[in-house]
Amino acid sequence: MYSVTTIVLFFVLVNSISGKSRDTPKICADVISRERWGGRTPIAVDYAIVPVKFVIIHHTVTPECTTERSCASVVKSIQDFHMEELEFHDVGYNFLVGGDGQIYEGSGWHKVGAHTRGYNSRSLGLAFIGDFSRKRPSSVQIKAAKDFLKCAVELRELHEDYKLFGARQVSQTASPGLYLYTEIKDWPNFNSSP
Template structure:
């Protein structure tokens, strides 16, 4: 048990040293276990951004509840093996671990084997996410590069660029187009 605690403490120290955002682990938001797991090869070259088209959450409790409900929807209704996204970013400024850095997601058909899928909790069709949510997304991307999870020259895409969807919402998509890693064509 002590070795597990030491390992967790070391992981937290590495995350803080890398200036990573606060990442709420699966246990922290009450995730159900995945039915099966497939791993992806690192570093990942594509990051695909989504929105959840749900009300925004502004506290850890409301965000954890929202993430749990998304996992239930994905597993029960869509018959996914787990929540589809690699990470979800709440309006509270926290990042919620979905499948994480190492496991293949189920977020963007045809791109799951070579990408990380990040969903911002909320509907960003007409309005931008709060600054804390955008800042947490930026820090997560920087953290991924620093940890070697994302390639230095990763490509940032809105889901609408690669599949028939309106995600990540027009307002958020226009914001992403101003970020350095955004590319017009994958």
């Protein structure tokens, strides 16, 4: 029996040998890498089988950020909290959406996050930086998230018929906040019943 890690590495190797590189589609904006925002090395990494079929939207309930520097600082503090206080192996979210309109790499592509029990191995956890219980995210943040999801489909990291949920639909939480939850109900692939 082969491990998920072995299978993922096999497919990466086959694609590189066959010349099928994954060129980044034009819709994909640059993702701010862990190295760029100053991320720590994860304690361990588990790989997901892609494409995943679910997207779970969260909010971080942290201060908002409007520049790369301030967003990097928030993402670092989230990683510290997740690893030190919650004893996660890494940032729980796969990616985070900054108020500056940029996407920040969390645990990353084809990795099992720690954001939604029961869904971690089969979903992409996308967190909006900020608290959206009493206000709507900025239009820049919303556009960045929508473009990112289109990109994830084009990269075949996310199934083209994926289902999108707010975290509150699949776990005991108020996340992603009332205003963000109301917003995502109008997004393509939103599903009202998990």
